[in-house]
Structures are given as structure tokens and as C-alpha cells.
Amino acid sequence: MKAYILISSSSGGVMAAGADTLAEKLTTAARDGGWDSEILPGTADELIEHARAIKKADAIFVAGGDGTIAALASVLADNEIPFAPLPCGTMNLFCRDLGLPADPVEALTAALAGAPMQIDIGFVETAEDGRQAFLNNIVFGPYAELAEARERLRSAETVRETGGAIIDAASALANAAPQVHLVTLDGASFTFESNTLIIANNCYTECIDMAPRRARLDAGILSLYLVKSGGAASFAARLVEFLNGTLENSEMIDLYSGRHCIAALRDGTTVYSVDGERRETEGAVDMRVQPGALRVLIPKIDPPPAASEPAEALPAESPVSMLRAVT
16 A cells, blocks of 8 residues: 655644654554555645646645645545545644544554545635635635734744734734625625625534534535624634634524635725635635545544535525625
């Protein structure tokens, strides 16, 4: 059995463990499991080229954060080679939802002994960045600025750089004013005024260790969270609900589902994050789900983190009946 192990040189977990040390441990774990492995390190762009060059293998692993893993997933979509992420980022939300251990070496061992299944991928497209995959969520508003500040904090080497990142994060909260979003969900168009809009690949159902979790990854839907948040205080309150996994029960959040969503600000530049990575565009953000597009390895547990029975759409009334329609 042959596995390729792609290691992101810029991921926080890789840098903390040491790329060479982590590579040696992963190679040993694969060998102990009866697998032959080849390590391919590099930046995100280099890992993408590595993945494109792999034509035959029994498994491909990617050690990195959610952003790097999503970038590799876009290359591996509709590929018969099973794929598994190894948690080396800040939140590692996708790894958690697959039921993988928090330690990358343990995650490799669990995945090698696991079973393949097909899960959904979200795709987002803009005029500036083209088309790319997302595995977790897209968030519009000040959260994107917080995500960027988080990355700056992680890489800060001086007190001045650390202070600048903290100031930027505080500024994002202080300036979390509501903006008018133009949204189309499966053909129904409406406006929504808020400082936060969340589109998730499938639906969040709980929170474990301050990390939101999804019960399944194969329902074939996007979940649209219309967050009624109009300032810094309400944004902070909604952020706490998000981290506590109580979005479903919040009276300040309306949940809808669909397969295709387009969103943009009525005025100004649209700032958003894709799996924690900050982006911006002058135009619209086009998001859609591709059901069953990614073949992943998950640990053999009972029950599995994503159900394998046929997906059922979540009940959702038209948002046009509750919100002001676009004229």
C-alpha cells in the first residue's frame, strides 16, 4: 500500500513540531501500519502541484491547516484516491468533523486503519480569485478581519508586530457596523442587513471544546445563517453562540438551506473568509455545494461522523417571506 504525505511548511502545527521531525514520525507511523509512504513538503502552491502530479496511490494525506487542506481538496475533488487531512492548523475543524484525533501522527494511524466515504465540497467563485473549494464555511463581515489578525499573531516575531495584530482585531470588533447584503439562495433574492453572514458546507449541530461541529458531511446542502447582529456587542454575542454551538437555538439567527448561494454587499468592498482565510472582492461571491465530490478516509468508529444513508434536505421556508425582497 502506497501513501503520499504532503506537509505544509507554513502551517503552525508543522512549524511548532518541526517539519523534519513530523515527517519522520509520520513515516514511522505509516510503516508500522504496513504502508509505504513518500513525504512531499512545501508551500500551499507547491503542495497543489505535488497533488496534481500524483496519478496512482492508495491514499493522500495533507498535514496543514483548514485553508491549506481546502486548497488541496479542490485538486483532489472527483479523484478516486482516498484523501485524509492531518491536523496542523489553528482550529482543524474539518479534521474534527471527520472524527480524527487532534495529534497528526495519531490521525494518520486512525485514517490508515479507517474506511473511505464520499462527502460534500463547497465551491466559491469570485472575479478576483476564480474558483476554489471550501470544506467548512464562508463568513462575511468582521470575522474575516479577526481571522487575518489571528494569522498575524501566529507569525509575529516582535512586540510591535504582536501589538499591531491585537489592535487590528480590536478595531474589527469596534467597527462591526451592519451592512446591507444582497443575497440569492436557490433563485430567491433578498436583502439582509447585518455585520455577519455565514454559509456553511452542511449544518452545524453542536460544539465540542469551543469548536463548532457538524453531525454529517454528506447532506448535499449549504446552510445559510442570517445573523441578526448590528454592532460590536451583538457581534461578540453571536461569536460566543457560534463557539458554544448554540446557533440552532438562537433567536437572533435564522437558518436556511440550499445548494447555490450568491452574496455581495450593496455598497463597498465585500470582505469575507474562506475556511479562515481572509478574502475580498468588489463583486459577488458565488457559492455552491458539490455533493459527494471528495473521497475521504475516516476512522472506523460507531457511529461515523457523517451518515452514509441518503441525504434529506433540511426544512427551510423561503427567506423572501421574512426579509425585504430586492427591488
